[in-house]
Amino acid sequence: MNPWELLDKTEIPNDGGQLELLQRGDEFSIRLSGNRGELMNSRLHNSEEALAELGCAHLKSTVDAQVLVGGLGMGFTLAAALKVVSQSAKITVAELIPAVVEWNRGALGERAGRPLLDERVLIHTGDVIDLFSKNKSIFNAVLLDVDNGPEGLTHSANDHLYSLNRLKAIYNSLRTEGMLAIWSAAPDDTFLRSLKKVGFKVTTQTVRARVGKGSRHTIFLAKKLN
Template sequence: MAKLCEIDTADIPGGRGQLRLLQRNDEFSIRIVGKPGELMNTRLHGSEDALAELACERVRENPNVRVLVGGLGMGFTLAAALKSLGAEAEVVVAELVPGVVEWNRGPLGAAAGYPIRDPRCQIVVEDVVEVLARSEGAFDAIMLDVDNGPEGLTQRENDRLYSARGLESIQRALRPDGVLAVWSAGLDPGFSERLKRAGLCVEEHMVRAHRPGKGARHTIWLAW
Protein backbone atom coordinates (compact mmCIF):
# COMPACT_ATOMS: atom_id res chain seq x y z
CA MET A 1 0.00 0.00 0.00
CA ALA A 2 1.24 3.47 -0.85
CA LYS A 3 2.39 5.72 1.96
CA LEU A 4 0.48 8.78 3.15
CA CYS A 5 2.52 11.79 2.00
CA GLU A 6 2.42 15.29 3.39
CA ILE A 7 1.09 17.76 0.82
CA ASP A 8 0.65 20.90 2.94
CA THR A 9 0.84 22.43 6.40
CA ALA A 10 -1.25 25.15 8.04
CA ASP A 11 -0.43 27.34 11.02
CA ILE A 12 -2.81 27.29 13.98
CA PRO A 13 -3.38 30.96 14.96
CA GLY A 14 -1.80 32.18 18.17
CA GLY A 15 1.43 30.25 17.71
CA ARG A 16 -0.25 27.01 18.77
CA GLY A 17 1.49 24.76 16.29
CA GLN A 18 0.77 23.46 12.81
CA LEU A 19 -1.56 21.03 11.11
CA ARG A 20 -0.38 18.59 8.44
CA LEU A 21 -2.45 17.49 5.45
CA LEU A 22 -1.46 14.09 4.09
CA GLN A 23 -2.75 12.24 1.02
CA ARG A 24 -2.72 8.70 -0.38
CA ASN A 25 -4.71 8.44 -3.62
CA ASP A 26 -8.22 9.67 -2.65
CA GLU A 27 -7.59 9.31 1.11
CA PHE A 28 -6.67 12.36 3.21
CA SER A 29 -5.47 12.64 6.81
CA ILE A 30 -5.03 15.65 9.08
CA ARG A 31 -2.47 15.49 11.88
CA ILE A 32 -0.71 17.84 14.28
CA VAL A 33 2.98 18.47 13.73
CA GLY A 34 4.99 16.78 16.46
CA LYS A 35 2.14 14.68 17.87
CA PRO A 36 1.36 11.01 17.23
CA GLY A 37 -1.80 9.76 15.60
CA GLU A 38 -4.24 11.65 13.42
CA LEU A 39 -7.05 14.09 14.11
CA MET A 40 -9.24 12.91 11.24
CA ASN A 41 -9.31 10.80 8.11
CA THR A 42 -11.64 10.91 5.12
CA ARG A 43 -12.30 7.16 5.47
CA LEU A 44 -13.56 7.47 9.04
CA HIS A 45 -16.31 10.05 9.36
CA GLY A 46 -19.38 8.18 10.58
CA SER A 47 -19.38 9.93 13.95
CA GLU A 48 -18.91 13.35 12.35
CA ASP A 49 -21.99 12.63 10.22
CA ALA A 50 -23.92 11.51 13.29
CA LEU A 51 -23.07 14.74 15.14
CA ALA A 52 -25.06 16.74 12.58
CA GLU A 53 -27.79 14.17 12.04
CA LEU A 54 -28.64 13.84 15.74
CA ALA A 55 -28.76 17.61 16.25
CA CYS A 56 -30.56 18.56 13.04
CA GLU A 57 -33.23 15.91 13.55
CA ARG A 58 -34.47 17.95 16.51
CA VAL A 59 -34.63 21.32 14.76
CA ARG A 60 -35.18 20.68 11.03
CA GLU A 61 -38.87 21.61 11.23
CA ASN A 62 -38.19 24.95 12.92
CA PRO A 63 -38.98 28.05 10.83
CA ASN A 64 -35.90 29.84 9.44
CA VAL A 65 -33.65 27.24 11.02
CA ARG A 66 -30.10 28.43 11.65
CA VAL A 67 -27.34 26.24 13.05
CA LEU A 68 -23.67 26.63 13.97
CA VAL A 69 -20.92 24.09 13.34
CA GLY A 70 -17.80 24.63 15.43
CA GLY A 71 -14.91 23.20 13.44
CA LEU A 72 -14.94 22.64 9.67
CA GLY A 73 -12.48 19.75 9.71
CA MET A 74 -12.90 17.73 6.52
CA GLY A 75 -16.40 19.06 5.90
CA PHE A 76 -18.38 15.94 6.81
CA THR A 77 -20.40 17.46 9.67
CA LEU A 78 -21.23 20.43 7.46
CA ALA A 79 -22.27 18.13 4.60
CA ALA A 80 -24.48 16.06 6.92
CA ALA A 81 -26.12 19.20 8.34
CA LEU A 82 -26.91 20.53 4.86
CA LYS A 83 -28.33 17.15 3.85
CA SER A 84 -30.50 17.04 6.98
CA LEU A 85 -31.93 20.56 6.64
CA GLY A 86 -34.23 22.21 4.14
CA ALA A 87 -33.63 24.71 1.37
CA GLU A 88 -34.23 27.74 3.61
CA ALA A 89 -31.78 26.71 6.34
CA GLU A 90 -28.55 28.56 7.15
CA VAL A 91 -25.46 26.71 8.36
CA VAL A 92 -22.70 28.85 9.87
CA VAL A 93 -19.28 27.22 10.25
CA ALA A 94 -16.65 28.68 12.56
CA GLU A 95 -13.14 27.44 11.68
CA LEU A 96 -10.08 28.75 13.49
CA VAL A 97 -7.44 27.70 10.95
CA PRO A 98 -7.56 29.53 7.58
CA GLY A 99 -5.58 26.74 5.93
CA VAL A 100 -8.30 24.20 6.74
CA VAL A 101 -10.80 26.32 4.82
CA GLU A 102 -8.46 26.46 1.84
CA TRP A 103 -7.94 22.69 1.95
CA ASN A 104 -11.72 22.22 1.79
CA ARG A 105 -11.85 24.50 -1.24
CA GLY A 106 -9.18 22.36 -2.88
CA PRO A 107 -8.88 18.62 -3.50
CA LEU A 108 -9.78 17.66 0.10
CA GLY A 109 -13.27 19.08 -0.40
CA ALA A 110 -14.20 16.36 -2.90
CA ALA A 111 -14.38 13.74 -0.12
CA ALA A 112 -17.42 15.43 1.46
CA GLY A 113 -18.83 16.73 -1.84
CA TYR A 114 -17.58 20.34 -1.49
CA PRO A 115 -20.25 21.40 1.04
CA ILE A 116 -18.71 24.85 1.48
CA ARG A 117 -19.96 25.65 -2.04
CA ASP A 118 -23.58 25.26 -0.89
CA PRO A 119 -25.28 28.70 -0.83
CA ARG A 120 -26.81 27.84 2.56
CA CYS A 121 -23.32 27.72 4.09
CA GLN A 122 -21.49 30.66 5.65
CA ILE A 123 -17.84 30.18 6.63
CA VAL A 124 -16.45 32.34 9.45
CA VAL A 125 -12.67 32.11 9.93
CA GLU A 126 -12.65 32.71 13.67
CA ASP A 127 -12.55 30.96 17.03
CA VAL A 128 -16.01 29.51 17.71
CA VAL A 129 -15.78 30.92 21.24
CA GLU A 130 -15.78 34.44 19.80
CA VAL A 131 -18.68 33.66 17.48
CA LEU A 132 -20.74 32.35 20.40
CA ALA A 133 -19.95 35.40 22.53
CA ARG A 134 -21.66 37.77 20.09
CA SER A 135 -24.53 35.52 19.01
CA GLU A 136 -27.26 35.77 21.62
CA GLY A 137 -30.33 33.74 20.65
CA ALA A 138 -28.92 33.12 17.17
CA PHE A 139 -28.96 29.35 16.64
CA ASP A 140 -31.42 26.47 16.77
CA ALA A 141 -28.54 24.01 17.10
CA ILE A 142 -24.86 24.27 17.97
CA MET A 143 -22.62 21.37 16.90
CA LEU A 144 -19.11 21.32 18.33
CA ASP A 145 -16.30 19.17 16.96
CA VAL A 146 -13.39 21.11 18.40
CA ASP A 147 -10.15 19.38 19.32
CA ASN A 148 -10.80 15.86 20.64
CA GLY A 149 -13.76 16.82 22.82
CA PRO A 150 -14.32 18.37 26.25
CA GLU A 151 -10.92 17.37 27.61
CA GLY A 152 -9.20 19.79 25.23
CA LEU A 153 -6.48 17.26 24.50
CA THR A 154 -4.89 19.23 21.69
CA GLN A 155 -5.25 22.84 22.76
CA ARG A 156 -5.65 23.72 26.43
CA GLU A 157 -7.38 26.92 25.30
CA ASN A 158 -10.35 24.76 24.22
CA ASP A 159 -11.17 24.17 27.88
CA ARG A 160 -12.85 27.58 27.96
CA LEU A 161 -15.40 26.30 25.46
CA TYR A 162 -16.43 23.35 27.61
CA SER A 163 -16.13 24.98 31.05
CA ALA A 164 -19.11 26.18 33.05
CA ARG A 165 -18.57 29.69 31.67
CA GLY A 166 -18.35 28.32 28.13
CA LEU A 167 -21.62 26.44 28.58
CA GLU A 168 -23.28 29.66 29.73
CA SER A 169 -22.15 31.34 26.50
CA ILE A 170 -23.49 28.42 24.47
CA GLN A 171 -26.87 28.56 26.23
CA ARG A 172 -27.15 32.29 25.51
CA ALA A 173 -26.40 31.66 21.84
CA LEU A 174 -29.17 29.06 21.52
CA ARG A 175 -32.73 29.95 20.61
CA PRO A 176 -35.55 28.69 22.87
CA ASP A 177 -35.70 24.88 22.67
CA GLY A 178 -32.33 24.85 20.93
CA VAL A 179 -29.96 21.90 21.17
CA LEU A 180 -26.23 21.53 21.77
CA ALA A 181 -24.35 18.58 20.25
CA VAL A 182 -20.75 17.83 21.24
CA TRP A 183 -18.39 15.28 19.65
CA SER A 184 -15.70 13.55 21.68
CA ALA A 185 -13.09 10.93 20.92
CA GLY A 186 -13.92 9.22 24.22
CA LEU A 187 -16.09 9.11 27.31
CA ASP A 188 -16.07 11.95 29.82
CA PRO A 189 -18.50 11.43 32.75
CA GLY A 190 -17.39 14.75 34.22
CA PHE A 191 -18.65 16.63 31.19
CA SER A 192 -22.05 14.95 31.43
CA GLU A 193 -22.30 16.17 35.03
CA ARG A 194 -21.20 19.66 33.99
CA LEU A 195 -24.00 19.80 31.44
CA LYS A 196 -26.52 18.71 34.06
CA ARG A 197 -25.26 21.30 36.56
CA ALA A 198 -25.87 23.91 33.87
CA GLY A 199 -29.54 22.92 33.99
CA LEU A 200 -29.53 20.95 30.75
CA CYS A 201 -31.16 17.63 29.90
CA VAL A 202 -28.50 15.28 28.54
CA GLU A 203 -28.31 12.27 26.25
CA GLU A 204 -25.12 10.33 25.50
CA HIS A 205 -24.84 8.53 22.17
CA MET A 206 -22.09 6.04 21.36
CA VAL A 207 -21.36 6.06 17.64
CA ARG A 208 -18.79 4.39 15.42
CA ALA A 209 -16.09 6.16 13.46
CA HIS A 210 -16.91 4.06 10.41
CA ARG A 211 -20.33 2.90 9.31
CA PRO A 212 -21.97 0.46 9.53
CA GLY A 213 -20.93 -0.46 13.07
CA LYS A 214 -17.17 -0.42 12.56
CA GLY A 215 -14.23 1.56 13.82
CA ALA A 216 -13.52 3.29 17.13
CA ARG A 217 -16.35 4.24 19.44
CA HIS A 218 -16.90 7.97 19.83
CA THR A 219 -19.26 9.91 22.10
CA ILE A 220 -21.83 12.52 21.15
CA TRP A 221 -23.69 14.48 23.80
CA LEU A 222 -27.03 16.10 23.08
CA ALA A 223 -28.08 18.74 25.59
CA TRP A 224 -31.13 21.03 25.67
Protein backbone atom coordinates in the same frame (compact mmCIF):
# COMPACT_ATOMS: atom_id res chain seq x y z
CA MET B 1 0.46 0.43 -0.56
CA ASN B 2 1.14 3.95 -1.76
CA PRO B 3 3.10 6.17 0.62
CA TRP B 4 1.55 9.26 2.18
CA GLU B 5 2.28 12.55 0.40
CA LEU B 6 2.50 15.74 2.45
CA LEU B 7 0.34 18.34 0.69
CA ASP B 8 0.58 21.23 3.13
CA LYS B 9 1.27 22.22 6.71
CA THR B 10 0.15 25.16 8.81
CA GLU B 11 0.73 26.67 12.22
CA ILE B 12 -1.86 26.12 14.94
CA PRO B 13 -2.63 29.37 16.82
CA ASN B 14 -1.25 30.02 20.30
CA ASP B 15 1.82 27.81 19.89
CA GLY B 16 -0.23 24.68 19.28
CA GLY B 17 2.35 23.22 16.91
CA GLN B 18 1.74 22.39 13.25
CA LEU B 19 -1.10 20.72 11.40
CA GLU B 20 -0.36 18.61 8.31
CA LEU B 21 -2.54 17.58 5.38
CA LEU B 22 -1.51 14.31 3.72
CA GLN B 23 -2.89 12.29 0.82
CA ARG B 24 -2.59 8.65 -0.25
CA GLY B 25 -4.61 7.85 -3.35
CA ASP B 26 -8.14 9.13 -2.64
CA GLU B 27 -7.57 9.08 1.14
CA PHE B 28 -6.73 12.20 3.15
CA SER B 29 -5.38 12.61 6.66
CA ILE B 30 -5.03 15.63 8.94
CA ARG B 31 -2.35 15.10 11.59
CA LEU B 32 -0.37 16.84 14.24
CA SER B 33 3.23 17.20 13.09
CA GLY B 34 6.04 15.35 14.80
CA ASN B 35 4.22 12.01 14.90
CA ARG B 36 1.81 13.37 17.53
CA GLY B 37 -1.16 11.56 16.04
CA GLU B 38 -3.88 11.64 13.42
CA LEU B 39 -6.84 13.94 14.07
CA MET B 40 -9.00 13.11 11.06
CA ASN B 41 -9.13 10.61 8.21
CA SER B 42 -11.40 10.88 5.19
CA ARG B 43 -12.40 7.20 5.54
CA LEU B 44 -13.50 7.56 9.16
CA HIS B 45 -16.37 10.01 9.39
CA ASN B 46 -19.47 8.18 10.58
CA SER B 47 -19.42 9.78 14.03
CA GLU B 48 -18.85 13.26 12.56
CA GLU B 49 -21.95 12.78 10.40
CA ALA B 50 -23.88 11.43 13.39
CA LEU B 51 -23.04 14.65 15.27
CA ALA B 52 -25.02 16.64 12.71
CA GLU B 53 -27.79 14.10 12.22
CA LEU B 54 -28.48 13.90 15.96
CA GLY B 55 -27.92 17.59 16.67
CA CYS B 56 -30.17 18.78 13.84
CA ALA B 57 -32.82 16.06 13.88
CA HIS B 58 -35.38 18.49 15.35
CA LEU B 59 -34.87 20.98 12.52
CA LYS B 60 -36.01 19.01 9.48
CA SER B 61 -39.12 21.15 9.00
CA THR B 62 -37.99 24.32 10.79
CA VAL B 63 -38.15 27.40 8.59
CA ASP B 64 -35.14 29.75 8.70
CA ALA B 65 -33.24 27.58 11.19
CA GLN B 66 -29.90 28.91 12.36
CA VAL B 67 -27.12 26.37 12.97
CA LEU B 68 -23.59 26.94 14.21
CA VAL B 69 -20.86 24.39 13.47
CA GLY B 70 -17.68 24.78 15.50
CA GLY B 71 -14.82 23.15 13.63
CA LEU B 72 -14.86 22.52 9.87
CA GLY B 73 -12.53 19.52 9.90
CA MET B 74 -12.93 17.62 6.64
CA GLY B 75 -16.43 18.97 6.07
CA PHE B 76 -18.39 15.81 6.89
CA THR B 77 -20.34 17.33 9.80
CA LEU B 78 -21.28 20.34 7.68
CA ALA B 79 -22.31 18.14 4.74
CA ALA B 80 -24.50 15.98 6.99
CA ALA B 81 -26.17 19.04 8.55
CA LEU B 82 -27.01 20.42 5.11
CA LYS B 83 -28.84 17.19 4.30
CA VAL B 84 -31.01 17.49 7.44
CA VAL B 85 -32.03 21.15 7.53
CA SER B 86 -34.44 22.89 5.16
CA GLN B 87 -33.49 25.03 2.19
CA SER B 88 -34.27 28.19 4.17
CA ALA B 89 -31.75 27.35 6.91
CA LYS B 90 -28.39 29.04 7.41
CA ILE B 91 -25.34 27.25 8.74
CA THR B 92 -22.40 29.24 10.07
CA VAL B 93 -19.11 27.33 10.26
CA ALA B 94 -16.43 28.64 12.61
CA GLU B 95 -12.92 27.41 11.81
CA LEU B 96 -9.96 28.73 13.75
CA ILE B 97 -7.28 27.74 11.23
CA PRO B 98 -7.54 29.48 7.81
CA ALA B 99 -5.60 26.74 6.03
CA VAL B 100 -8.23 24.17 6.96
CA VAL B 101 -10.82 26.25 5.10
CA GLU B 102 -8.52 26.40 2.07
CA TRP B 103 -7.92 22.64 2.19
CA ASN B 104 -11.68 22.11 2.07
CA ARG B 105 -11.92 24.42 -0.91
CA GLY B 106 -9.22 22.37 -2.62
CA ALA B 107 -8.85 18.66 -3.31
CA LEU B 108 -9.96 17.62 0.19
CA GLY B 109 -13.40 19.14 -0.34
CA GLU B 110 -14.35 16.47 -2.85
CA ARG B 111 -14.49 13.81 -0.10
CA ALA B 112 -17.47 15.47 1.63
CA GLY B 113 -19.13 16.68 -1.58
CA ARG B 114 -17.86 20.27 -1.39
CA PRO B 115 -20.36 21.55 1.21
CA LEU B 116 -18.70 24.98 1.32
CA LEU B 117 -20.25 25.69 -2.08
CA ASP B 118 -23.77 25.45 -0.67
CA GLU B 119 -25.40 28.90 -0.61
CA ARG B 120 -26.77 28.21 2.89
CA VAL B 121 -23.24 28.16 4.35
CA LEU B 122 -21.44 31.11 5.95
CA ILE B 123 -17.77 30.89 6.97
CA HIS B 124 -16.34 32.53 10.09
CA THR B 125 -12.56 32.23 10.13
CA GLY B 126 -11.87 32.59 13.82
CA ASP B 127 -12.79 31.28 17.24
CA VAL B 128 -16.28 29.83 17.62
CA ILE B 129 -16.41 31.50 21.05
CA ASP B 130 -16.73 34.87 19.30
CA LEU B 131 -20.16 33.89 17.95
CA PHE B 132 -21.92 33.20 21.22
CA SER B 133 -24.20 35.99 22.40
CA LYS B 134 -24.78 36.83 26.05
CA ASN B 135 -28.04 38.64 25.42
CA LYS B 136 -29.63 37.11 22.34
CA SER B 137 -30.90 33.60 21.57
CA ILE B 138 -29.70 33.04 18.02
CA PHE B 139 -29.21 29.38 17.20
CA ASN B 140 -31.51 26.39 16.88
CA ALA B 141 -28.51 24.07 17.08
CA VAL B 142 -24.83 24.30 17.94
CA LEU B 143 -22.56 21.46 16.77
CA LEU B 144 -19.06 21.37 18.24
CA ASP B 145 -16.31 19.15 16.85
CA VAL B 146 -13.21 20.81 18.24
CA ASP B 147 -10.12 18.69 18.94
CA ASN B 148 -11.05 15.51 20.82
CA GLY B 149 -13.98 17.07 22.62
CA PRO B 150 -13.94 18.44 26.17
CA GLU B 151 -10.29 17.39 26.56
CA GLY B 152 -8.53 19.22 23.71
CA LEU B 153 -5.27 18.22 22.05
CA THR B 154 -4.24 20.91 19.61
CA HIS B 155 -5.36 24.15 21.18
CA SER B 156 -5.13 24.63 24.94
CA ALA B 157 -7.66 27.47 24.83
CA ASN B 158 -10.27 24.89 23.81
CA ASP B 159 -10.47 23.94 27.49
CA HIS B 160 -12.17 27.29 28.05
CA LEU B 161 -14.77 26.46 25.39
CA TYR B 162 -16.08 23.72 27.66
CA SER B 163 -15.85 25.65 30.94
CA LEU B 164 -19.01 26.47 32.89
CA ASN B 165 -18.93 30.10 31.79
CA ARG B 166 -18.67 29.16 28.11
CA LEU B 167 -21.38 26.54 28.44
CA LYS B 168 -23.64 29.19 29.96
CA ALA B 169 -22.88 31.47 27.00
CA ILE B 170 -23.80 28.67 24.60
CA TYR B 171 -26.99 28.02 26.59
CA ASN B 172 -27.97 31.67 26.31
CA SER B 173 -27.23 31.67 22.57
CA LEU B 174 -29.64 28.81 21.93
CA ARG B 175 -33.30 29.30 21.23
CA THR B 176 -35.90 27.40 23.28
CA GLU B 177 -35.73 23.68 22.43
CA GLY B 178 -32.32 24.32 20.88
CA MET B 179 -29.72 21.56 20.86
CA LEU B 180 -26.03 21.62 21.71
CA ALA B 181 -24.29 18.55 20.25
CA ILE B 182 -20.65 17.85 21.06
CA TRP B 183 -18.32 15.25 19.54
CA SER B 184 -15.95 13.58 21.98
CA ALA B 185 -13.34 10.86 21.59
CA ALA B 186 -14.50 9.29 24.86
CA PRO B 187 -17.14 9.53 27.61
CA ASP B 188 -16.63 12.22 30.24
CA ASP B 189 -18.77 12.08 33.38
CA THR B 190 -17.38 15.35 34.74
CA PHE B 191 -18.35 17.20 31.58
CA LEU B 192 -21.77 15.55 31.63
CA ARG B 193 -22.37 16.96 35.09
CA SER B 194 -21.23 20.41 33.91
CA LEU B 195 -23.81 20.41 31.12
CA LYS B 196 -26.56 19.48 33.58
CA LYS B 197 -25.40 22.15 36.03
CA VAL B 198 -25.84 24.83 33.36
CA GLY B 199 -29.44 23.71 32.83
CA PHE B 200 -29.30 21.38 29.83
CA LYS B 201 -31.24 18.13 29.62
CA VAL B 202 -28.45 15.77 28.56
CA THR B 203 -28.23 12.39 26.86
CA THR B 204 -25.29 10.67 25.18
CA GLN B 205 -24.91 8.39 22.21
CA THR B 206 -22.01 6.07 21.38
CA VAL B 207 -21.19 6.04 17.68
CA ARG B 208 -18.55 4.08 15.78
CA ALA B 209 -15.97 5.76 13.54
CA ARG B 210 -17.25 3.60 10.69
CA VAL B 211 -20.70 2.10 10.37
CA GLY B 212 -20.66 -0.93 12.64
CA LYS B 213 -16.93 -0.89 13.36
CA GLY B 214 -13.97 1.23 14.38
CA SER B 215 -13.35 3.34 17.46
CA ARG B 216 -16.27 4.25 19.70
CA HIS B 217 -16.92 7.98 20.04
CA THR B 218 -19.35 9.85 22.27
CA ILE B 219 -21.91 12.42 21.18
CA PHE B 220 -23.23 14.67 23.98
CA LEU B 221 -26.76 15.91 23.24
CA ALA B 222 -27.71 18.84 25.49
CA LYS B 223 -31.16 20.34 25.01
CA LYS B 224 -32.28 23.77 26.19
CA LEU B 225 -35.82 23.40 27.52
CA ASN B 226 -36.75 27.06 28.05
